Amino acid sequence: MTRPVSIAALVVTCALAACCALLGFARDADAQATGMISGAITSGTQGVTIPDSVAVRMIALDASKVSGSIPATVSGGRYSASVPVQQGRVYIPHVTYEGVDYFGEVVTFTETVREVTRDFRVYATTRTAPALAIVSSTVTVVAIDRVQGQIGLLREDMIANPSDRVFIGDDSGVTLRIPAPTGTTEATGDESDGKFTLERGVLTATTPIRPGRLTPVVTRYVVAFDREADEYALRVTAALPTERVTVRVPVGAVASLTSETGARRVQDERTTPQPGQPGEGQVLQIVQSNGSVQPGGGIVVHLVGLSKEVVQTNPLTEPRGAAIASILALLIVGGGTMAVWRARSHLGGTA
Numbered sequence: 001m002t003r004p005v006s007i008a009a010l011v012v013t014c015a016l017a018a019c020c021a022l023l024g025f026a027r028d029a030d031a032q033a034t035g036m037i038s039g040a041i042t043s044g045t046q047g048v049t050i051p052d053s054v055a056v057r058m059i060a061l062d063a064s065k066v067s068g069s070i071p072a073t074v075s076g077g078r079y080s081a082s083v084p085v086q087q088g089r090v091y092i093p094h095v096t097y098e099g100v101d102y103f104g105e106v107v108t109f110t111e112t113v114r115e116v117t118r119d120f121r122v123y124a125t126t127r128t129a130p131a132l133a134i135v136s137s138t139v140t141v142v143a144i145d146r147v148q149g150q151i152g153l154l155r156e157d158m159i160a161n162p163s164d165r166v167f168i169g170d171d172s173g174v175t176l177r178i179p180a181p182t183g184t185t186e187a188t189g190d191e192s193d194g195k196f197t198l199e200r201g202v203l204t205a206t207t208p209i210r211p212g213r214l215t216p217v218v219t220r221y222v223v224a225f226d227r228e229a230d231e232y233a234l235r236v237t238a239a240l241p242t243e244r245v246t247v248r249v250p251v252g253a254v255a256s257l258t259s260e261t262g263a264r265r266v267q268d269e270r271t272t273p274q275p276g277q278p279g280e281g282q283v284l285q286i287v288q289s290n291g292s293v294q295p296g297g298g299i300v301v302h303l304v305g306l307s308k309e310v311v312q313t314n315p316l317t318e319p320r321g322a323a324i325a326s327i328l329a330l331l332i333v334g335g336g337t338m339a340v341w342r343a344r345s346h347l348g349g350t351a
Helices: 007-031
Strands: 034-043 055-062 065-071 073-075 078-084 089-097 100-103 115-117 120-122 133-145 150-160 176-179 184-189 196-199 202-205 215-224 231-237 245-250 256-259 263-270 283-289 298-304
Touching: 034 089, 055 078, 065 078, 065 089, 078 089, 089 120, 100 120, 133 231, 150 176, 150 231, 176 215, 184 196, 184 202, 202 215, 231 245, 245 263, 245 298, 256 263, 256 283, 263 298, 283 298
Parallel strands: 034 115, 034 120, 133 245
Antiparallel strands: 034 078, 055 065, 055 089, 073 078, 089 100, 133 150, 150 215, 176 202, 184 215, 196 202, 231 298, 245 283, 256 298, 263 283
């Protein structure tokens, strides 16, 4: 036997159902909200017009993971894309022109901001090498394995391209040849759109060298040193005409640091720890070239006292521009296994 339902209870039930329906509709409407990303695509190469066939898409990131992409419509040098607005989602505008990737700044929508502009300047490509030059070559000692007799090095070359075309390399695609340090056993690079090959003591890079701004080429090396000799001569060789060559070694990593003719010690630097990281950062000893260096030239810095007991330092990081900020925590290891560097979140060239 069922109990009779009073009119009052029925009214309350219907009211609750109506409220739930309205709330559900609101959630559905919010889930279906859209935003607009648009902008101009201009050519930085004289006499070149950007075709409507250029590939433009919006890369969707949910919780820092790629969840898909949405193509944009291109017409008359402008693009536009209507994208779903979802909580926690951001978009990265991405243009591919003549095989070279360009990334715009991250787009985040809010309740009041549903239209965002991201403009791009892109360049035609060339396989004829322009007069490339390196503004600075910086090599940092990032790890020492005193048990295995290995040193980890991070090199950053800031390259200037004076032309109005992206240099994509010779017929084999090589854009840069970097002489590796003596004793190199492993080497690779950190460019998201590049390839790196170590062969006969030279690391070849196929990463595009863009005009309009400096192109960072970041490479990493594991070198072996003689534990009996307890010293390593770090030679940094210029790959191109280079304005300045710098070697950086954290204080406490070695017993002493000396340089040969053509370089000198300059004022130490202190790194800036990442937000939330304790301490004041790591102090780095700096050796710098006396002036510009021609291709094949360089500086030699002697790292002495590698096998002795040295007080282990704290992990450190340093934001030296986008090229280095997201690569790794610079770590001096008192003993044991060489630090492994694998992560890189730098997206590449922005508009």
